[in-house]
Amino acid sequence: MIKNFPRIAALTCAALVATAPVTAAAAAAVPVRGALMKAERVVRMTGGEVNAFLGKAGFPSIENAKGVDVYSVTYRTVDVKGRPTTATGSLVLPQTSAHELPVVSYSHGTMADRREAPSVTSTGEGRYLPVYFATHGFAAAAADYLGLGEGPGAHPYMHTATEAGASVDLLKAARRLARQQQVTLDKRIMVTGFSQGGHAAMALGAALQKDTDLDVSAIAPISGPFDVEHAEFPAAVDGRLDGRSAAFYLAYWLTSMDRVYDIYQKTSEAFRPPYDAKVTGLLDGSRDLETIAAALPSTPDELLTPAYLGKLGKPTGQLLKAIRENDTTCRDLRAGAPVRLFAAAGDRDVVLANSASCLKDLRARHVDATLTEVGDVNHFTSLRLSLPKVLAWFQQRSGTAAG
Structure with a gap:
């Protein structure tokens, strides 16, 4: 079920105001992870404008909605090899008299077009x-994430270490930006994310537990692909996933992991013609999901060679390494940070078995964890049904008043 949130026109009332960026010389002199290189306020909305904005995407009206300021941020992080690079992200601050704010890190779902970041x-x-x-x-x-937005290079889709690393480093850059706005951010982070972002959220939670400057207070992933080996790949191959979605996800995962792990010698080893000649170009960061999916076949059987389909069921070598090094997000978390998983029985993009597997891994490590099934609904509806529950839990954890 390949589709995105509704695309609507930008609010005409949004102000474009630049903050003072860190100079190029200063950035070069401080090549530390999380260093703030540039920040720009790209949108300012009143509470009423926020309700109008969210309403066009189907959100119910929010009583006492606060106005917000949206900042685009460029900061330093590392790539898949641990080498210095840059990444981009956003920080949204409420218009409030409070000088210390609770913090939510939101990890977005799968996107192929860097302009949708x-x-x-x-x-x-x-x-x-x-x-x-x-x-x-x-x-x-x-x-x-790396390679999306204004970040250089290709996006390493579902690469656990850089999903977590880019998110931690943004949080550190955000603290510097907030101080410029005379705001202090709580060091205890509440983490959530949807789809790929569910996977990224779990990875971030574990990374924050190891960080010396920040900590994690709550983790609430929604419909995340936590167990590619035992849940997501089998569902993609045996038809439990929507066929076109499965073909897209497999193409994205395989081409991305090949850049990192060299999981095939040439594209024709994994992809049938004519897709072997065009799949890498389709996923160059300039096309959206719908465009890519339309150019791919409607099932994995039509996309992948019989030999490589067999490998997905019994992975070995570099393919197995790629899977297992990135399937660890629910096994890396230590007890101490509670986890509330959300997923849907009717999801044909990320099967419920992913969250069930995650819950089992968390409980084996004595993590306070629960799984809420939000019904026999599709992938995107699982997000809409889960969000109010995540918000209420985060408000409870942070001691903020509802609404």
Whole structure:
């Protein structure tokens, strides 16, 4: 079921105001992870404008909605090899008299077009969700991930270490930006995310537990692909996933992991013609999900060679390494941070078995964890039904008043 949140026109009343960026010389002199390189306020909305904005995406009206300021942020992080690079993301601050704010880190779902990332888009999931949390009084950070937004290179889709690393480093850059606005951000982060972002949220939670400057107070992933080996790949191959969605996800995952792990010698080893000649170009960051999916076949059987389909069922070598090094998000978390998983029985993009597997791994590590099934609904509806529950839990954890 390939589709995105509704795309709507940017609010004409949004002010475009630049903050003082860190100079190029200063950035070069401080090549530390999380260093703030540039920040620009790209949107300012009143509470009424927030309700109009979210309403066009189907959100109910929010009583006492706060106005928000949306900032696009460029900061330092590391790539898949641990080498210095830059990434982009967004920070959304509520317009409030409070000088210390609770913090939500929101990790977005799968996107192939770098222009749909939180720091760039004027609409879409990457903008709606941070605004949703910010209008309720939270500072909301949303990383683009590597290779999306204005970040260089290709996006390493579902690469655990960089999903977490880019998100941690954005949170540190956000603290510097907030101080410029005379605001202090709580060091205890509440973490959520949807789809790929559910996977990223779990990875971020574990990374924050190891960080010396920040900590995690609550984790609430929604419909995340936590167990590619035992849940998501089998469902993609045996038809439990929507066929076109499965073909897209497999193409994205395989081409991305090949850049990192060298999981096939040439594209024709994994992809049938004519897709072997065009799949890498389709996923170059310039096309959206719908465009890519339309150019791919409607089932994995038509996309992948019989030999590689067999490998997905019994992975070995570099393919197995790629799977297992990135399937660890629910096994890396230590006890101490409670987890509330949300998923849907009717999801044909990310099967419920992913969250069930995650719950089992968390409880084996004595993590306070629960799984809420939000019904026999599709992938995107699972997000809409889960969000109010996540918000209420975060408000309870942070001691902020509802509404």
